[in-house]
Amino acid sequence: QVQLHEQGPGLVTPSQTLSLTCTVSGGIITSDYYYWHWIRQPPGKGLEWMGVIAFSGTTYYSPSLKSRTSIARDTSKNQFTLQLMSVTPEDTAVYYCAKGYYYCSSTGCSTSFDTWGQGTQVTVSS
DSSP, X not given: OXXXXXXXXXXXXXXXXXXXXXXXXXXXXXXXXXXXXXXXEOTTSOOEEEEXXXXXXXXXXXXXXXXXXXXXXXXXXXXXEEEEOSOOGGGOEEEEEEEEEEEXXXXXXXXXXXXXXXXEEEEEOO
């Protein structure tokens, strides 16, 4: 059974870079057709998909966050990471990593998630 665990600082200073790591157990991040996502939920708001790294290493990002987001992986540690640059208080949220799928058709791209981490609270404040 795949399990995911997010780690990172709970507090980030405005204008700095938020960095989170998701450690995967019970599965291998390079396994065919697995996609590894980052999702967040600001207080009082819905879930926001941020981006994904595929089993192949290819990355896809939300258009609204693409200019500030970078997702990478360390296959030796079976981890994938999120960096969000130039953060503001509006980036305060619970951040989740998740396993699922990402598929595109002529009408657009869709996501689905079947396994989630427990989430980690990140507050952006001076």
